[in-house]
Amino acid sequence: MTAPASRPHGNAKYHLERCRCLVCCKAASDYDNNRRRAIAYGRWQPFVDAEPVRQHVRALGDFGIGWIRTAKLAGVSTGGVSKLLYGDRPRGLAPTKRVRPDTALKLLAVEPVLENLGDRTTINGTGTRRRLQALVCAGWTQSELARRMGMNRANFARTIVSSLVEVATVKAVRALYDELWRVDPVAAGVPEFRAAAARLIAESNRWAPVGAWDDDQIDDPEAYPDWTGWCGTPRGRAIHYRIKVPVCQPCRQAATQPAAA
Template identity: 35%
Template structure:
């Protein structure tokens, strides 16, 4: 281009490559034409593939190039059935699990069975419809306490424990600019929540809030996690800065105290894998 001289055409290859990337993201060429306001879905024929014996065009109008190169689809642009990268959907589901939201409730909210939801969200690509549903759910629930919405404490604790074992990241690790980006890494240096006081301290501790619990609270946490989760004594101890042996002894004292008071002793109510070698015969008889 000569200085001061307007060039109505530019190199077509960067425009073609950008269109290929948009298409690879899940947008069909027909949908791209619709979003960009092209007259018909064949408008890109000459640019992308050429016509007849003529190959793809070597140049494209500057206005067209600027329009195409400035476009990248938002989630709302994709047709419902478009298959898009699942990274953002997966991260949102995991962040909700860290909060304690069970997947069966997530599935219900997006209009799917839990089995179908797990399979669909576990793939490398998901439909735009599912991605939009999970995004709306995440926006509504990411800072909500499941306990305040009627989700049982036992269910919340199990979901949180599974999320911790799986290394899931909370909503604090992402922002709107990074959560959908496969190349983005979580922000692990976010400031932890400050210590707080007040009511329901044990429940808040189990939810992951940084609260101070006394010895009675520790016993309550041990009783709950040993009875209602698959966590081993060592895993529970890690949460309480205790050894697994200390947790096991506390669990035995809790059961003995219940029997001494004429109450039914608590027992492990969920399937416990063989890795939990601290199970006693008493637990196994009760579970049977």
């Protein structure tokens, strides 16, 4: 299943694109509360209302986890999930109104996380781009990164700037980044002149280094890199000039704010 290039604000956008606006945060909170209540409710009832479970399966579909995959992840029959969503069409029966608690719990246990998406599902490529670009900033050549990922050079060149990537690529890049972000590429065998050339490429493209990203921001499309350690404050602008990095948007905005009394 291919994710849309731009999702509406809500639970899926909160998880997939890490949008933290009020609409997405409330949708994610409501979803989590409903799911927890449904799980608690299902612990003692011989049959439970199917509607919260149905909504959960549909929410997983919005995230990119189709109902057939959800059934397989939960270890329940695809026929049962089909009836939950669509009813028994040949027999003209409406969608299921009640489900057994164990079935409900298994389906509700499937969470909208990257690990549950199919490898060919397409999602936002922000974090993938930033991780690869940060490694190039450190001196890792694109050809060496492509080799370590088992990817040809042309595909890698598209991936490092792509707005959408497949889940398998996201997972591979995260693993590569975790492996290499603290490793000196020259010490690992990259020739010094090639590492220097990689850094120049990163500088010319204004790619942000590893140190500019916090773990909780690198996947957020709305986040900006912290080039100076003080970005977003009046002090940050001066440091930009000192380190010869173009002033970022947060520092430009901070410079327009009136000084504190």
